[in-house]
Amino acid sequence: MKVTKPRKKAAPASPPPKRPRRKAALKGTSSSSNSPISSSPDLSQWQQQSHGTRKKTSPRPLIEKNQNIRAEDIYEAVSSGKNAMLTVVDEWLDSYKQNQKDSFLVLINFIVQSCGCKGVVSSEMFDNLQNAEIIGALTKDFNEDSVNYPLSTPGPQLKRFKAGLCEFAQLLVYSCRNSLIYDEYLFPSLLALLTGLSDSQVRAFRHTSTLLAMKLMTGLVKVFLGVSIQLQTAQRRCDIECSKRDPDRASDRLEELKLHENKEEVSSMMNGMFRGVFVHRYRDQLPEIRAICIEELGIWLKLDPEHFLNDKCLKYLGWTLHDKRSSVRLQCVRALQGLYQEKEFIGRLELFTSRFKERMLSMVLDKDSDVAVEVLNLLLLIHQGTEEGLGEEECSCIYPLVYTSHKGLASAAGKFLYNKYVFFILFFCVCVITYRENQVSEQEQDENASFIQILISFYIQSELHEHAAYLVDSLWDVAGSELRDWERMTFFLLQDCGEKQEGALIDLMICTIKQAALAVPPVGRSHGKKNLSLKAKKIQEQDRRRLTTHFIPLLPLLLAKYSADAEKVSLLLKAPLYFDLEMYSNSSQLKKHLDLLLVQICGIVEKHTELPVLQACAQLACTLCSDSYTFSSRAHLVFSQLLDSLVECFNTYLSGLLQVGVFRLSVAWKLALPADMYRDQVRPTAFELLCDLLLLYSPSSARSTPTLQTLVYLPSDSLRCDMSGFLIDYIFSDDSSDLNVKGEDEMKITLLQKKRNQLAGYCKLVIYGVLDLVAATDVFKHYSKCFNDFGDLIKETISKSKQINPVQSAKTVCLSLQQVCTHNSITIFCLNICIELLQWKLSCYKDGIRFAFHEPQDGEDRLPNVAFLEILSEFSFKLLQADRPKL
Template identity: 75%
Template sequence: ARFQPSPHYQTVVDEWLDSYKQNQKDSFLVLINFIVQSCGCKGVVSSEMFDNLQNAEIIGALTKDFNEDSVNYPLSTPGPQLKRFKAGLCEFAQLLVYSCRNSLIYDEYLFPSLLALLTGLSDSQVRAFRHTSTLLAMKLMTGLVKVFLGVSIQLQTAQRRCDIECSKRDPDRASDRLEELKASISELHENKEEVSSMMNGMFRGVFVHRYRDQLPEIRAICIEELGIWLKLDPEHFLNDKCLKYLGWTLHDKRSSVRLQCVRALQGLYQEKEFIGRLELFTSRFKVRNPSGLCSGTEEGLGEEECSCIYPLVYTSHKGLASAAGKFLYNKHVMGNSLPRQLHEHAAYLVDSLWDVAGSELRDWERMTFFLLQDCGEKQEGALIDLMICTIKQAALAVPPVGRSHGKKVLKAKKIQEQDRRRLTTHFIPLLPLLLAKYSADAEKVSLLLKAPLYFDLEMYSNSSQLKKHLDLLLVQICGIVEKHTELPVLQACAQLACTLCSDSYTFSSRAHLVFSQLLDSLVECFNTYLSGLLQVGYNSMLLSLSPALAIVAESVLEKYHSCVHSEQSIFFYQLIVSALKCAAFHLMWAKVNAVNSTPTEAELKHLKMDVRSYCKVCQICLSLDCTEIRDQAFELLCDLLLLYSPSSARSTPTLQTLVYLPSDSLRCDMSGFLIDYIFSDDSSDLNGQYFGEDEMKITLLQKKRNQLAGYCKLVIYGVLDLVAATDVFKHYSKCFNDFGDLIKETISKSKQINPVQSAKTVCLSLQQMFSEMLTEDPKNQNLGEIRELAKRLAMSFGIDLYHVREPLAALHMDGIRFAFHEPQDGEDRLPNVAFLEILSEFSFKLLQADRPKLVAFLKSECPSAALSWPPLRMYQRSLGVERPPVAGQDEEGSACSRDETPLSKRRRTTAQVETGIVRLHRYDRMLVIDC
């Protein structure tokens, strides 16, 4: 299609070309500055720079003048402005090539110089330069490809006319015409070679380096233009050397880049004449089977290729999951065969298939028919899981975690209500039968107990017949509670019982009566077993004791110490864990009742004594050699201390009596738990059958994250002092991958509570690590790990240096005092002075106005004998102060001292990592480059 330029851009380009023909240098300089301004740079290329400097030197000078206040530049500006600017820039580049296609493109000055500049800019560290120049270069390259095709067509035409003229007899041959054609052919050959040379230079100089750029937008630009070149000029580009870039990019980590790659391949596979050229690529990268593209048969993808598509039904992207669900449905469900193990994560599978297989998934009549028959244990488990997910999907229409649905229209809401009534009518009489059949299977019954949560439960009140089914359901629930000890089953029963007892239903009194009788029976049974447990032998009781009975053990607070200190307590960890939970829930509900009522002062004091007693028991449990008890005690301690914290009583001053703060010994034990079991590298919890299993490792990590989050909440809400956070801050760098987000949020919250104290806590964390290092090996001072932590902690102070000047000053002063702390008996002279090297990592955050004050404070604290020590000199350089001369030291001694100390860099740069971007602070300038 012929290029249709905008009249406004056409006028601009025409005027510039007219000026270029009159004065090449000045006009080209205008074009250069236009490109520089398009990058968002405020620098200007002067005539002197253009005459005397090379491209690399010009780019270096512009880099120094690139003084941005933010990371944004024109091509990264969000909103409609980005689209307009990008479209205008692309049209300008395309129009420039189009307007010069017959003349100036061959003047050996304009385009070689322009392409050389863009190649240099595309290799810059500054993201704005690299992004803008790559876009312009790729668009110019596309324009050159079109010019190359035009020249090739002209050459073919001229060659054909020349051949025709040569084939004529001598009398009929026009010699002038023949000479003119030969001259034209020679010129076209030269033009073709020149354009080809520029194309090769752009491809090798820009594309080959930028298609794998750190910035995904740049990678997407390169792949998008490559797809255009492949289709425009298949003779030169549609080969394995160019196709390999598409194959590699298919595995790009960013979806936007992969999308451009798929679009490029889609355009190629739509052309049948390209299929032969794509055979090797297809076999190597398994993008598409050529037979499927040509014939459209169902055998286009083999089972191995299909197996790569099936897991997409579990992806979080709704559109992609639905497409994969449609593929799975057409491939297998319609053929009455399903791939194995696709019932895992049934909620995602159901959501992916809901649009295409909704009628089959709503066929609850057939599902219950098979479940009431004998169809195999594995099949029954998978079918029950699938059935419960379909019930939830039909009743609530809530997507699984990580997926989002659009707004429901009125028609969809009506269908949802109809489905809910239909499934309720169907399952009310059948659910008691299903529970009775599978009551012995904990996994299946726990799933079936979820079904009534999605019913229209008010239908139980419609008739006496349905009330009979309610009675049967209550009987089954009570029987399951008495039969099972598994936690998932008991939780499912408790959740269903809570729902049925809701006052919003007219039948709630019936459910209340049944469950009250059940609880009375359990309490009586539990008291009998508990008294016997503490009096007779343990082994005879172990088999008969049910942990399910612990949910009513309100009196267990009085029995704890004898149980925990018994010689055979290890055999009763299940009882202790359940008892810990039970007592914690009792104390939590007691606090809720105290808030909602008006208890007497004596009742409040008694409750606080129970809290104190409970915390002592949990403290004992923290030292037990049993992971389940230890972890449960720590988690419940965090919850209970938070519930009875000073902040919880601010809204109700009358409950100030209930405020409980942990003792020093308890704080110490909780801190020790962090070090020993959360930040520890010990993998003993994953030994045996669990070692090496990724699922168990993820579960263990999640448990540790929950425990760390509980501890951090205690610090944030004032239960523990900010000083207690040092044990957390010390592991910010070492455990960044596992806990970095939690620790970063804790640091941020601590700054909001008390910025100065937070900064001092950061300094204290580093001091503790330094002291631990000296204790372990005083002679081998390896500061690498501590300095890495200091760098990360320095980044947490942000970029608003005025806001953090006071906290930073306090941090530096604390660090200086620590560095020059008087040595104890037997210690070396000033053993902490090396700490100044760590403290120097925070210096780049200081304002210029604060640095002289710190220099004066340093001088007041530093002994005169230490002025020449390397750590002090390094810290002085970080403050921007040269080492003052030392009395009595000659030039030779000074030179020797310099040899012993690493020289500082010419210009100090400090990287601040923030969302994948590194800001380089160079004095008062800030550059934005890629990490």
């Protein structure tokens, strides 16, 4: 970089004015805690200008000729993306060098036009008004009817305009890095204007100015780094060349002072932008603005860690992890990824990691899958980069994600799982080789074998044995070579490695075969690409031929070994469905293996009666008998012979069974036995189905669906009594042992939910008129007793009944209270039931009074129910004074 030469001194009588040094002049402004570079001076002039106290530096006099570049020309070049942006910037800079004021006014109007504002800043406005007044005038000219502006326009136009605007800002700083950035007019004035616009209430002004300010800030950071390197070089040169003559050393010292001044000036501008724009806009209401700030902060942290990579700046990333918008959280996570990728940053991130690790772990379940994917990649970087990594307890929330339906999230979890255990795989192999030395077999030294063993253990411990396809698909991209190592898998299966391990390995192996042969995702998990590329198809065909060549001779051996195990053999029978079966016709040796396969299939059919095994045999038999294969006639012959033998065997045993009279009684006994043994299990389900059927065929349903008129059914009195008895025996039963199982919280919740569903079904019958309101007495009287479990359902039923028939509802409630007749029950009832219908209150009072003064029958005490008046008095505060005479 060529250093600008110092100005020549004039006559001693009139010394030239010195360049004003910007000392730390923000004693009355914001605290230095928000500054990323605490040791550098600040640019207090910017903040004064952004608040309307702008004091302009007089521009240089007009030079011979102006280039006459217009704001519209710059805007057209930025929005179209067709022009070379460097040429546009150079043209404007040439114009600026000839006339600072007019060219700067062009730049201002370009910014205003980029905001979507139709207003124009005139020369008079620029000379006579402060920044705040100019922004206020532009706000009045803004088109408030339209919410769109260039940075909010959807489609490719937005992407093109944003890219052009960012490139313009970056090239402007780059082109001025050696000269105009220090002219004390262009950048102080520009940054002051952007600071004021970023504080505007108009969204378009804030959005556009923040984007420009943050990109300019990034350019300034790069300039600051360049000046710092030049200063270090100059200092080293001064130290080395101490033997120079005094004039030469003075020249070097002057250059060093010049670089110091430039560094302080850039640092001052950076501090001003950080405090004036970033600190306020990183929490802006608009998520796009917050995302811009966080994205650029990540760049600053990585470019200049000496000044930015500290707790004062990292705290903004930590806070933004909790942002309510996923786009902002996504930018924050990506910024952190850039930091954790650098090994030299890990030490400075220790405190941040300890504070926000818990939050990052919880974000793997983020509602936005894209954020969760990036968080998993971030956690992998943390695990690999930090000494302590992530513990097993912390990883326990990540492992289940390999079974999720989202492809990207599952693949990221699979990548984490693979890299988490790859160290243990390598360590295990080294230990085995070291311990057994020359006795180690080739298989034991293979890393793939160790990976398969760990994968089997993980699959067994996850206890999701019906989702092997999802685990394989999650690991396919990162561990494809290990999962295609069918040689190692069959080697394990032909040995004795434990029943659970063998079952899990067979399940995983069949899934890998299917994945390699078909290249389709599991059910519910889409890859996003409907058609495979030519390269992917070629790999698919190669894998299919390789697995067919490997399994044709070994499959009969595997079927023979596991023929007695229904679960394992049903899985192995699926393997040929993914073979290139035409290879059986290539040679006589392979035809022998086909005969062995047919023999094994016939033996399995004769040995097993389980439905999954027989279905797998039938499916494979249909495939082998397809006319598209040349060997189909041989398969037809074998299976026809099998069917003949099975029919003959069936006829032989059937004749014997028909002669046994006990057979019929045995069948009848088997039908009757479940009804008696499983009465308690069947009765609740039957009650729920009964409630649904009675509601479906109720008169109210017939009114809305006339075709059901002939199917209307109302329950008989005996059925109503049985349903009421079910409520007492199962729902409101005093014996709640079924809900007090120790240590079974999930069971308690499940049982309570079932009871709530059954009670809700009964209440619906009352509300829709299938049962009389009187039938609700059996429900209302348990309100206080079962308030915690069913209070909301009973309360809603009472509310609905008041709307249907207030008088009958009041009588039902009063009857329920008469049956309970306890002070505690009526107190709870009055406090929780809102009674606003006068007719309902009067009817309830009348029935209660009649019940209290009911004439005693023979043998009863005089007025035995008079104590009910005390309970009824709990309703007194609900009856207004004006309504009492009506009683």
